[in-house]
Amino acid sequence: MKAISYRRYGGPEVLEYGEVPEPKVGPDEVLVRVRAAAVNPVDWKCREGYLDPILNTVFPVVTGWDVSGVVVRPGASVVEYAEGDEVMGYVREDLLSLGTFAEYIAAPVRTLAHKPAALSFEEAAGLPLxxxxxxxxxxxxxxxxxxxxxxxxxxxxxxxxxxxxxxxxxxxxxxxxxxxxxxxxxxxxxxxxxxxxxxxxxxxxxxxxxxxxxxxxxxxxxxxxxxxxxxxxxxxxxxxxxxxxxxxxxxxWFVRPDPEDLAKLSQLADQGAVSVHVDKTFPLERTADAQRLSQEGRTRGKIVVTVSGADG
Structure with a gap:
C-alpha cells in the first residue's frame, strides 16, 4: 500500500511517499480504508523528534493520528463495526510506528467512532484529535x-x-x-x-x-x-x-483516545452543534506540503490530506 513515512527525524524533507506493508489486523482492530487524514501540529513535532523523550519510535514511522474512512475487515473479536461502516478515529498507539497517512490503517476499536452523517470524510478526519x-x-x-x-x-x-x-x-x-x-x-x-x-x-x-x-x-x-x-x-x-x-x-492535558467521547462528538456534529472548517486539502503524496503549512501556524480550522486508491 502507499503511505507517507520517515526513517529518521527531521524536517518535511524526510517524509517519503511509497510502498509499505499493509498492516496486520489484530482481534480488537478493524482494517480501515483511509479516505482522509487530518494534519495536526503533533505530526511535525513527532517527525522532528520532540516527542522522543516520551514515545518509543519504531522506524520507519508512518505519520498521522487522525483518520476517516470505511471498514474493510473487522478483527476476529470485533462486534462494534462491520464491513462498509464509515468511521473516524484518533488512532494513537503507545509508540510511533503505524499512522494514518496511508491507504489502510489497522485501528483498535478503542480509537474509533461511527462517522457523523452530517460531515464529509474530509471534515470528519479533522474532528477526532x-x-x-x-x-x-x-x-x-x-x-x-x-x-x-x-x-x-x-x-x-x-x-x-x-x-x-x-x-x-x-x-x-x-x-x-x-x-x-x-x-x-x-x-x-x-x-x-x-x-x-x-x-x-x-x-x-x-x-x-x-x-x-x-x-x-x-x-x-x-x-x-x-x-x-x-x-x-x-x-x-x-x-x-x-x-x-x-x-x-x-x-x-494530553488528549486521550476515548470511544465514548468520540461518539459524543459525532452526535454533536449530526445535531449541527459542531462543524469542522477545512482550510485546505492536499493529496497524500503532498503530505510534506501539508505539514509545512501546518508548521506555519496560521491555519483557520483544519488541513486535511485525501487518500485515493484502487477503489477510488
Whole structure:
C-alpha cells in the first residue's frame, strides 16, 4: 500500500511517499480504508523528534493520528463495526510506528467512532484529535457549564475553533483570541473575538471586567502567564501547550483516545452543534506540503490530506 513515512527525524524533507506493508489486523482492530487524514501540529513535532523523550519510535514511522474512512475487515473479536461502516478515529498507539497517512490503517476499536452523517470524510478526519482535545479539556478538566465565561486561545485554529463551538453548546459565554482577519470566523462559531498579543489582558478585562471563569490555553509561555491573571476568584485553568500550567494552579492535558467521547462528538456534529472548517486539502503524496503549512501556524480550522486508491 502507499503511505507517507520517515526513517529518521527531521524536517518535511524526510517524509517519503511509497510502498509499505499493509498492516496486520489484530482481534480488537478493524482494517480501515483511509479516505482522509487530518494534519495536526503533533505530526511535525513527532517527525522532528520532540516527542522522543516520551514515545518509543519504531522506524520507519508512518505519520498521522487522525483518520476517516470505511471498514474493510473487522478483527476476529470485533462486534462494534462491520464491513462498509464509515468511521473516524484518533488512532494513537503507545509508540510511533503505524499512522494514518496511508491507504489502510489497522485501528483498535478503542480509537474509533461511527462517522457523523452530517460531515464529509474530509471534515470528519479533522474532528477526532482536535475535537477530543477540546471536549476533554472543557467538559472533564474545566467543567464548563451554563453561565460560565470562558477564554479560549487560538480560537480560529483546529482545537480552538472546535472548543468555541463546544463551550457555546455547553451554555458558556466564549471569548476567543484570534488575529483580526479571523474575527468574523470566530463570531460565526459563537465566540467574541479579541486580538492576541500585547495588551491582551486589557482587552479581555474590557469585555469581562470581573475576570473569566475558565481559560483554555493552547499557546503557553507568556500567554499562559497572562491568562492566569485574568481568572476570576475560583477560576479554572488548563493548558495543552505548557506543563508549567501547574505553577499557576492549573492542569496540563494530553488528549486521550476515548470511544465514548468520540461518539459524543459525532452526535454533536449530526445535531449541527459542531462543524469542522477545512482550510485546505492536499493529496497524500503532498503530505510534506501539508505539514509545512501546518508548521506555519496560521491555519483557520483544519488541513486535511485525501487518500485515493484502487477503489477510488
Amino acid at each position: 482536535a475535537g477530543l482535545t477540546a471536549y476533554q479539556v472543557l467538559v472533564q478538566i474545566l467543567k464548563v457549564g451554563r453561565g460560565d465565561t470562558v477564554l479560549i486561545h487560538a480560537a480560529a485554529g483546529g482545537v480552538g475553533s472546535l472548543g468555541v463551538q463546544i463551550a457555546a453548546h455547553l451554555g458558556a459565554r466564549v471569548i476567543g483570541t484570534a488575529s483580526e482577519r479571523n474575527h468574523a470566523f470566530v463570531r460565526s462559531l459563537g465566540g467574541e473575538p479579541v486580538d492576541y498579543g500585547e495588551g491582551l489582558a486589557e482587552r479581555v478585562r474590557g469585555i469581562a471586567p470581573e475576570g473569566v471563569d475558565a481559560v483554555f490555553d493552547t499557546v503557553g509561555g507568556e500567554t499562559l502567564k497572562v491568562s492566569a491573571q485574568l481568572l476570576a476568584p475560583g477560576g479554572r485553568l488548563a493548558s495543552i501547550a505548557d506543563p508549567d500550567v501547574t505553577e499557576y494552579g492549573g492542569r496540563y
